[in-house]
Amino acid sequence: MFEQVYAPLGNIYLSALFAAIPIIVLLVMLGVLRTAAHWAALAGLVSAVLVALVFYGMPFGLTASAALYGAAFGLFPIIWIVINALFLHNLTVETGVFDVVRESLASLTTDRRIQALIIAFAFGALLEGIAGFGAPVAITAAIMASLGFNPLYAASIALLANTAPVAFGSLGVPVITLGGLVAPIVGNENVGFVTDQLSAMVGRQLPIFSLIVPGFMIYVMAGWRGTMQVMPAVLTAGISFAITQFLVSNFIGPALVDVLAALVCLGAMVLLLRVWQPRTAWRFEDEPEAGSDEAAAGEAPQAHESRTGTSGERSGSAAGISTLQAFVPYIILVVVVVISRIGDLFPNLPAALNVTNLLNLATFEIPWPGLNEQVIRIAPIVSEPTPYPAIYVLNILSTAGTVVLFASIIAGFAMGAGLGTQLRVYGQTLNQLKLAILTVAMILAVAFVMNYSGATSTLGLAFAGTGLLFPFFSAFIGWLGVFLSGSDTSANALFGPMQTVTAQNLGVEPALAGATNSSGGVMGKMISPQNLTVGASAIGQVGREADIFRMTIRWSLMLTTAMGILAMIQAYVIPWIIPPLTGG
Numbered sequence: 001m002f003e004q005v006y007a008p009l010g011n012i013y014l015s016a017l018f019a020a021i022p023i024i025v026l027l028v029m030l031g032v033l034r035t036a037a038h039w040a041a042l043a044g045l046v047s048a049v050l051v052a053l054v055f056y057g058m059p060f061g062l063t064a065s066a067a068l069y070g071a072a073f074g075l076f077p078i079i080w081i082v083i084n085a086l087f088l089h090n091l092t093v094e095t096g097v098f099d100v101v102r103e104s105l106a107s108l109t110t111d112r113r114i115q116a117l118i119i120a121f122a123f124g125a126l127l128e129g130i131a132g133f134g135a136p137v138a139i140t141a142a143i144m145a146s147l148g149f150n151p152l153y154a155a156s157i158a159l160l161a162n163t164a165p166v167a168f169g170s171l172g173v174p175v176i177t178l179g180g181l182v183a184p185i186v187g188n189e190n191v192g193f194v195t196d197q198l199s200a201m202v203g204r205q206l207p208i209f210s211l212i213v214p215g216f217m218i219y220v221m222a223g224w225r226g227t228m229q230v231m232p233a234v235l236t237a238g239i240s241f242a243i244t245q246f247l248v249s250n251f252i253g254p255a256l257v258d259v260l261a262a263l264v265c266l267g268a269m270v271l272l273l274r275v276w277q278p279r280t281a282w283r284f285e286d287e288p289e290a291g292s293d294e295a296a297a298g299e300a301p302q303a304h305e306s307r308t309g310t311s312g313e314r315s316g317s318a319a320g321i322s323t324l325q326a327f328v329p330y331i332i333l334v335v336v337v338v339i340s341r342i343g344d345l346f347p348n349l350p351a352a353l354n355v356t357n358l359l360n361l362a363t364f365e366i367p368w369p370g371l372n373e374q375v376i377r378i379a380p381i382v383s384e385p386t387p388y389p390a391i392y393v394l395n396i397l398s399t400a401g402t403v404v405l406f407a408s409i410i411a412g413f414a415m416g417a418g419l420g421t422q423l424r425v426y427g428q429t430l431n432q433l434k435l436a437i438l439t440v441a442m443i444l445a446v447a448f449v450m451n452y453s454g455a456t457s458t459l460g461l462a463f464a465g466t467g468l469l470f471p472f473f474s475a476f477i478g479w480l481g482v483f484l485s486g487s488d489t490s491a492n493a494l495f496g497p498m499q500t501v502t503a504q505n506l507g508v509e510p511a512l513a514g515a516t517n518s519s520g521g522v523m524g525k526m527i528s529p530q531n532l533t534v535g536a537s538a539i540g541q542v543g544r545e546a547d548i549f550r551m552t553i554r555w556s557l558m559l560t561t562a563m564g565i566l567a568m569i570q571a572y573v574i575p576w577i578i579p580p581l582t583g584g
Helices: 012-019 021-031 037-054 060-095 097-108 112-130 135-147 151-161 166-185 191-202 206-229 231-251 257-275 328-340 355-360 400-414 419-432 434-453 455-464 467-485 488-506 510-527 529-538 545-572
Strands: 280-284 293-295 303-307 363-367 375-377 386-388 391-395
Touching: 012 021, 012 455, 021 037, 021 434, 021 467, 021 529, 021 545, 037 060, 037 434, 037 455, 037 529, 037 545, 060 097, 060 135, 060 328, 060 391, 060 400, 060 419, 060 434, 060 529, 097 112, 097 135, 112 135, 112 151, 112 166, 112 206, 112 231, 112 257, 112 280, 112 328, 135 151, 135 529, 151 206, 151 510, 151 529, 151 545, 166 191, 166 257, 166 488, 166 510, 191 231, 191 510, 206 231, 206 280, 206 510, 206 545, 231 257, 328 355, 328 400, 400 419, 419 434, 434 455, 434 467, 434 529, 455 467, 455 488, 467 488, 467 510, 467 545, 488 510, 510 529, 510 545, 529 545
Parallel strands: none
Antiparallel strands: 280 303, 293 303, 363 391, 375 386
16 A cells, blocks of 8 residues: 655655656657657656656556556547547548538638638537547547648647637536536535536636637737738637537536537528628638738738638549538537437436447446555545545447447448448558557556656645635646646546645635636646647647647646636635535
């Protein structure tokens, strides 16, 4: 048995400096040395193991087991969904269906800025809502790169856009997970009530950023003047998504927030483009000319503009495919995922119709050998010494990756791709992601070694020790959790209870701390090494994760800082906005 110690050097802040070594190694190698993500991940893993062994005194056997547990979790379920999401996209390219999708989007507008709003922000939010866990970044980055976007900007924009919907991703799993963990801490047996209150609180934070993110996206692409030129589209996307996000999260619950907000946003954008188009269509400088050109304005990164036009004739394997047929794969994806979660949406369904429960029959909980309950967590992370569970959940059929695979196979046949074609494309997809698979496994190994050694809790407690400034740093605790794990769900599971306990001790409403952990966490998604790897792999730019990181890190820090400031305002200026977690 290994009992965690959170201040191994006698001082929590000095200990935090050593606990942060693996994170510093990752940040320096990606942001300063521009090292490929798989090498940065390997260095981070080596440093995490050394910190666990030397500073925390964690036995080697436990350390190795924690690393293997993290690697397994990285492979399944996380990378499993990325593989199958990219498989679906590659099938649309193989069958020529994507050509029609591209042309249908071009028929709305040839302006890359507006295409980014439609694909990365609105459609990406829909994918986040029904699947999550990397699928939105993989699919939307690949779509934009195939449309002609500068590949690095395609990945960066996909990552930036993915911040707005993450807290309610995968039918609300991050908030639902947080509710289940927080309810016992606040002494409320009504988990559903606590979950709905946390959903409402997140819904009183993220809509503000949903208003900001569309403009951020366009500014990164086209500079200030380029953003002002498409302000009607920016406002339409942001306002329609934010209002729906607020209403659904506060009055319905977390499960359908992203799905409904994304559909409303998509509809609003289509209606807008029927009555308004930008005067000129902005394009990247290295794209083929699409008409008469003029210099791009403002701070646009090597871009130019061309007069708005529509796409030419359909060609090659795309011939004969209607626009409706082209979107069938995505319709199938939505339908299959919703059916797989039907029991969560409608809990009182007859057993024969509850597909969710049927899929869950193939779920197995495996105590991880040599680690499960062999580590003891102590106060203040938990109220009393508690064994740290290590249960590997192998949900073979119900996991999002398998559901996306089912949808991809069905869509493949619907697109005319036979079994042989699908197997060949799947092999190509695995080859495309081979370095991403390795990177994600190592990054999750880093996260799990830090979690089980106590290093992650040391960092969280150092942030929590900031007293009145705790609401501000609460956002950075969530940011840290997502940076390490790549998942808002994992960050909520990791830090949600600690944030709640700390808030109670400081006299801060627990709902604010829990919600800020989730809302601040989403800002770390765009720089999380595994998400960088997914984005780079999707656009065929493996090894250039550091370039994407350098394009997103400042936005990540700026947005997290803004979330921290918002939390401070809500805690001390407008505390009435925070819903109580007791009652119900």
